Amino acid sequence: MDGSAGGLLGGLNSGVVLSLIAVLWTVVWQNLQRLQLPQHFLKRCIGRHARRFAAIVDPYLSVTVAEYDGGGRMRRAEAYEEVKAYLAETTSRDARHLRAEGAKGADRLMLSMVDGEEVADVLLPEEGGGTVFWSAYSKAPPQQQDWRWGGGNQESRHYYRLFFLDRHRDVVLNTYLPRVRREGRAVMVKNRRRKLSTNISSHEWTHVTFEHPKTFATLAMDPAKKKEIVDDLDTFKNGKDYYARVGKAWKRGYLLHGPPGTGKSAMIAAMANHLDYDVYDIELTSVHSNTELRKLFIQTKSKSIIVIEDIDCSLDLTGARGKKKDSEEDNKAAKADSDGKKDTRSKVTLSGLLNFIDGLWSACGGERIIVFTTNHLEKLDPALIRRGRMDKHIEMSYCGAPAFEFLASTYLGVQEHELFATVGALLQEVDMTPADVAENLTPKTIDDDADSCLRGLVGALEKAKEDKANGRGKDQQPEEEDGGAVATLPGKSE
Numbered sequence: 001m002d003g004s005a006g007g008l009l010g011g012l013n014s015g016v017v018l019s020l021i022a023v024l025w026t027v028v029w030q031n032l033q034r035l036q037l038p039q040h041f042l043k044r045c046i047g048r049h050a051r052r053f054a055a056i057v058d059p060y061l062s063v064t065v066a067e068y069d070g071g072g073r074m075r076r077a078e079a080y081e082e083v084k085a086y087l088a089e090t091t092s093r094d095a096r097h098l099r100a101e102g103a104k105g106a107d108r109l110m111l112s113m114v115d116g117e118e119v120a121d122v123l124l125p126e127e128g129g130g131t132v133f134w135s136a137y138s139k140a141p142p143q144q145q146d147w148r149w150g151g152g153n154q155e156s157r158h159y160y161r162l163f164f165l166d167r168h169r170d171v172v173l174n175t176y177l178p179r180v181r182r183e184g185r186a187v188m189v190k191n192r193r194r195k196l197s198t199n200i201s202s203h204e205w206t207h208v209t210f211e212h213p214k215t216f217a218t219l220a221m222d223p224a225k226k227k228e229i230v231d232d233l234d235t236f237k238n239g240k241d242y243y244a245r246v247g248k249a250w251k252r253g254y255l256l257h258g259p260p261g262t263g264k265s266a267m268i269a270a271m272a273n274h275l276d277y278d279v280y281d282i283e284l285t286s287v288h289s290n291t292e293l294r295k296l297f298i299q300t301k302s303k304s305i306i307v308i309e310d311i312d313c314s315l316d317l318t319g320a321r322g323k324k325k326d327s328e329e330d331n332k333a334a335k336a337d338s339d340g341k342k343d344t345r346s347k348v349t350l351s352g353l354l355n356f357i358d359g360l361w362s363a364c365g366g367e368r369i370i371v372f373t374t375n376h377l378e379k380l381d382p383a384l385i386r387r388g389r390m391d392k393h394i395e396m397s398y399c400g401a402p403a404f405e406f407l408a409s410t411y412l413g414v415q416e417h418e419l420f421a422t423v424g425a426l427l428q429e430v431d432m433t434p435a436d437v438a439e440n441l442t443p444k445t446i447d448d449d450a451d452s453c454l455r456g457l458v459g460a461l462e463k464a465k466e467d468k469a470n471g472r473g474k475d476q477q478p479e480e481e482d483g484g485a486v487a488t489l490p491g492k493s494e
Contacts (some may be wrong), residue, residue, distance in 0.1 A: 324383045
C-alpha cells in the first residue's frame with residue numbers, strides 16, 4: 001500500500017510539474033507573440049537564406065537612375081541626362097533599336113536607347129575590368145498625381161538601370177558611375193544646342209533651337225555703355241566663388257526699360273549669345289497660379305536667361321498694390337460661375353513673382369539671369385524693381401549720332417559721308433528709334449546705295465521734325481525690332 005501510495009503521489013507531482021511547465025510556456029509564448037519576436041527571428045532567418053539563394057541564382061545587383069529627382073516631376077535629374085548622353089556616345093552602336101534627336105551641327109544626330117533595349121559596357125583596366133549592363137524602361141504615371149505640380153501631365157516616367165556583379169560593387173559605385181557622369185557632361189557640352197523655351201501651358205515648357213544672330217558686335221549702342229554691360233555679364237558668369245562667399249544665390253536681375261523699338265529684345269539676344277546661355281521666355285498670362293510659376297522656375301536649368309517681356313502689360317504689377325476693386329473681381333468670378341465656365345484667369349500675384357525672383361525658391365540651381373522689359377517704368381511697383389531683385393537698370397533710349405554712325409557702318413559699309421552731319425543734327429531735334437533708323441538704312445532695291453539710303457533717312461527725319469512741329473508724330477509707337485539698341489545713363493541723352 002505504501003508503495004502504491006508513493007507511486008501515485010509521484011505521478012501526481014510529475015503531472016503538476018508538467019502542467020506548470022505547460023502553463024508557463026503558454027504564458028511565455030503569448031508574450032513572445034505579443035512582442036512579435038518569433039516572426040522577427042523567422043523573417044530574418046528566411047530573408048538571410050533567401051538573399052543567399054538569390055545571389056547564387058542571380059549574382060547581379062542593380063542601380064536605377066530616374067528621370068526626375070525626388071520621385072515627382074518637379075525637376076529633371078542631372079544624373080539621368082548625363083547617363084543618357086554617356087550611353088548615346090559609347091554604347092549606342094550595340095543597341096538594335098534607337099531613338100534619334102537633333103545634336104549640335106546641321107547633320108548630326110544624338111542616339112539613345114528605346115525602352116526595352118539593353119547594352120553592355122566595360123570597366124576600364126584600372127577599374128579592375130569586367131562587364132556591366134545598362135537597360136532602359138519606362139513606367140506609366142500614377143493615376144493620382146499631385147495637382148500642385150501639374151497633375152494633368154500623363155507622360156510616362158523613364159529610367160536607366162545598371163546591372164553589375166556583387167564583387168564589382170565598390171568599383172562601380174565609387175569609380176565607374178562618377179566616370180560615367182563626367183564623360184556624360186562632356187558629351188552634353190559637345191552636343192549642346194541652345195534653346196529658346198516658352199510655357200505652352202501653365203506648367204510645361206516647350207522649346208526650339210535658339211539661333212538669333214544678334215551680338216554685341218552688331219548692337220547699336222554707346223561703346224562705353226556696351227563695355228559696361230559686357231563687363232558686368234562677364235563678372236557674373238565667373239562669379240560662382242564670389243556668390244558662394246557672400247552667401248547669395250548665383251543669379252542677377254536686369255531691367256530693360258525704354259520706348260518701343262529701342263532694342264530691348266535685341267539686347268536679350270546679344271546677352272544670350274555672349275554668355276552662351278539658354279533663354280526661357282515666360283508668358284505670365286498663361287500661368288494660373290503662384291504654384292505653377294514656381295514649378296516652371298524649378299524646371300529651368302543653369303546657364304540660362306529667364307525673360308518676362310513687357311511685364312507692365314502681363315499682370316497688375318503696378319504701384320497700386322492692394323487697391324484693386326474687390327467688388328469688380330467678385331462680379332467677374334460670379335459671372336463666370338453663372339455661365340458655367342471655369343475661371344482661367346491668371347492668379348499670379350506680385351508676392352508670388354517676388355518669391356520667384358528673390359525668395360527661397362530662387363536659389364534652386366544657379367547661374368541664372370532674370371530679365372524684365374517694360375515700356376513704362378513708372379507703372380511698376382518699386383518692390384519689384386529694387387536693387388537686389390533687378391540689380392542693374394538699363395535705359396534703352398532713342399537713336400543718337402554715335403548709334404547712327406554705327407548703324408551706317410553696319411548696314412551700308414560707310415564710315416564717313418557728307419550727310420552724316422545733317423543726320424546727326426536732326427537726331428538732336430527729333431526722336432527716332434534705332435529700329436526706324438535701321439529700316440531707313442536698309443536697301444530696298446538692287447539700285448539702292450549709301451547715298452539713296454541716307455537721303456531717305458534725312459527725308460524721314462525732316463518729316464518727323466515737321467510732324468513734331470505740328471503736334472503730331474507720336475500717335476503711333478513702333479514695335480520692338482532687332483534694328484539696334486541705345487543705352488544711356490539715366491538723365492543723359494546723346
